[in-house]
Amino acid sequence: MAVESFSQSTVTELVPRQSSRRSHALFVALQKEIVLGQLVPEQALTELDLAQRFQCSQGTVREALMQLSEEGLVKRLPNRGTHVAPCHADDARALLELRRDVECRHLDRVVSRADAALKGDLHALLNAMRNAARDGDEYLLSVHDRAFHTRLFETADLPLVTPILTRCLIHNHRYKILNSQPNRALEETAERHVPILHALEARDVEALRGLLSHHIATIVDFGPDLTSVDGA
Amino acid sequence: MAVESFSQSTVTELVPRQSSRRSHALFVALQKEIVLGQLVPEQALTELDLAQRFQCSQGTVREALMQLSEEGLVKRLPNRGTHVAPCHADDARALLELRRDVECRHLDRVVSRADAALKGDLHALLNAMRNAARDGDEYLLSVHDRAFHTRLFETADLPLVTPILTRCLIHNHRYKILNSQPNRALEETAERHVPILHALEARDVEALRGLLSHHIATIVDFGPDLTSVDGA
DNA sequence: CGATCTTGCATTATCGATAATTCATAGGTT
DNA sequence: AACCTATGAATTATCGATAATGCAAGATCG
CATH class of the missing domain: 1.20.120.530 (GntR ligand-binding domain-like)
Structure with missing residues (x-):
């Protein structure tokens, strides 16, 4: 048991401390929903909706979306919004x-x-x-x-x-x-x-x-x- | 001459119209400076300095920096700032x-x-x-x-x-x-x-x-x- | 009737201000 | 002297509001 909790804490610390950033928490949550298919390919993601859903500002949502874009999980078109990436x-x-x-x-x-x-x-x-x-x-x-x-x-x-x-x-x-x-x-x-x-x-x-x-x-x-x- | 100007405009339109976005203009400018070595590897980029230099807000700079991060031209450490990527x-x-x-x-x-x-x-x-x-x-x-x-x-x-x-x-x-x-x-x-x-x-x-x-x-x-x- | 031109709405882009975090430094304790 | 601890300056993170953009529905004209 001691071994288990120790290795757990070790694993936790392998992740750089970013959990304090709201945008990162949002990024992690959306990443999970996309990978699990709860957000389906091509689905539109509007910034203000997500802001309300996650109780944060639009700017914070934008940052999370840009991080997702960095992994290719969403595609962002200027002035046209963000969509979940396809999966062919x-x-x-x-x-x-x-x-x-x-x-x-x-x-x-x-x-x-x-x-x-x-x-x-x-x-x-x-x-x-x-x-x-x-x-x-x-x-x-x-x-x-x-x-x-x-x-x-x-x-x-x-x-x-x-x-x-x-x-x-x-x-x-x-x-x-x-x-x-x-x-x-x-x-x-x-x-x-x-x-x-x-x-x-x-x-x-x-x-x-x-x-x-x-x-x-x-x-x-x-x-x-x-x-x-x-x-x- | 007509051919030349035509092909120029064709090339221009190959780039999606993004030039109206300040953050994209900033992205392009910084990309050039990094590739040309005017911004040297490991150099720190502070958001408010860039905002003043390019006459825009900090948020716009952040967005440009995240786009650069998407290409790996800068590395962003949470709460610690942005640095020009190494080039080994x-x-x-x-x-x-x-x-x-x-x-x-x-x-x-x-x-x-x-x-x-x-x-x-x-x-x-x-x-x-x-x-x-x-x-x-x-x-x-x-x-x-x-x-x-x-x-x-x-x-x-x-x-x-x-x-x-x-x-x-x-x-x-x-x-x-x-x-x-x-x-x-x-x-x-x-x-x-x-x-x-x-x-x-x-x-x-x-x-x-x-x-x-x-x-x-x-x-x-x-x-x-x-x-x-x-x-x- | 079809095409083009407004108008309004939904959404993204930008801004300026405030809050939170980090880092270095100085001061105090053993 | 080594080790904490607290303070403050510098910087990033977040917010709320406003501006700009794009889209679709309806209006106008040929």
């Missing part, structure tokens, strides 16, 4: 392939920079995933899943690339959640990260690449095979 | 590889959707590049260069991927401009797009892929070779 299979597949490339290409940098802090954080996130899976909370599981892969990639120290991975991750999960029956095998999803962690601890770049590539290729079933390298 | 070789190389993957992977979709409007727009943009090169305006050349590649990729109809390409493009150009003597061979840079255009008009996907791949790999000289596929 073609985009989803392209983003999944892109994610595989990004995550797998720089694993040598990850392994060479891996340290105890990384190991600790990833174990904490794995634990958080297990807890979310046990509680049947698919969204919370996906949050920690994204944090796991982000934390891993941040170790490559390519700060200009990380936001691109963030974008891929959220859309991967959105497509998966929107196109599958809820609550299938959550616990299995969490456990799928264990071999990745082991390969990392063994500092085996090639094994890690193979595992991650497979891990990503099997997130969503895209017809023939995502594993074949068809790009260039 | 490792990131630049990773983003160039990523750009090559993105642009080359979906050329089949581009070719299958290519129409007269695309051809017209790309010719107009090529012309705009030539004009900018003739005038020795390296930045304007880069603007049209990005528009050219963006317009080409938009034809693939993967709206969730396009912003990622946008991000790669701006950082490619920023790194190139920040790490080279100004005004080398601008006209050559414009002409380098001609064979791409021809392959597109011939609807030859493989030729197009080869040309684009080489085009991108030779933008910046990154040591050994960017052409080898080293990612999975």
Whole structure:
């Protein structure tokens, strides 16, 4: 129990303290609604409505919407409003392939920079995933899943690339959640990260690449095979 | 002359009418200063200073800064301010590889959707590049260069991927401009797009892929070779 | 009857002012 | 001397109100 609460607090602190910002709270709430499909693709989001609903000013809503736009979850047209982004299979597949490339290409940098802090954080996130899976909370599981892969990639120290991975991750999960029956095998999803962690601890770049590539290729079933390298 | 002014207006209309928004004007201005290095990496940008400098309110500046953050040209830390993004070789190389993957992977979709409007727009943009090169305006050349590649990729109809390409493009150009003597061979840079255009008009996907791949790999000289596929 | 031109409404864009946060510095305590 | 603690200046975050824009419905004209 002590271990559990400790790892929980560790995970909490992995998120930079932003909860005090209203715009960020709004961003998080809307992000969840979009990923879960409670806000459907192409739905219009009017700023004053959201302001009233979340008891804040229009400017604060605007900021949250711009943050969502940064992840591609909404599209903003000047003077014309904000709409929830579409979620088509073609985009989803392209983003999944892109994610595989990004995550797998720089694993040598990850392994060479891996340290105890990384190991600790990833174990904490794995634990958080297990807890979310046990509680049947698919969204919370996906949050920690994204944090796991982000934390891993941040170790490559390519700060200009990380936001691109963030974008891929959220859309991967959105497509998966929107196109599958809820609550299938959550616990299995969490456990799928264990071999990745082991390969990392063994500092085996090639094994890690193979595992991650497979891990990503099997997130969503895209017809023939995502594993074949068809790009260039 | 008539042709020139026509293509100019065509190019102008390729940009959605946003010039009436102060925040967008600010965004464009700051984007230029960052890409040209007039604002140096890690430099702090305080909102009220910019508001005074551009004669607008703090809120408008915030919006412009968030748009810049969307492209990764600045990094915003909650309650701590905004700084110009770093510009390291490792990131630049990773983003160039990523750009090559993105642009080359979906050329089949581009070719299958290519129409007269695309051809017209790309010719107009090529012309705009030539004009900018003739005038020795390296930045304007880069603007049209990005528009050219963006317009080409938009034809693939993967709206969730396009912003990622946008991000790669701006950082490619920023790194190139920040790490080279100004005004080398601008006209050559414009002409380098001609064979791409021809392959597109011939609807030859493989030729197009080869040309684009080489085009991108030779933008910046990154040591050994960017052409080898080293990612999975 | 169709096309163009107003007019009003819904919504976004901008502003100026106030509140909240951070950071550095100075002062006090053990 | 090391360690808190409090104060204040600088800056960001939020608010409420006003201006500007776009859209649709109705009016006017050929």
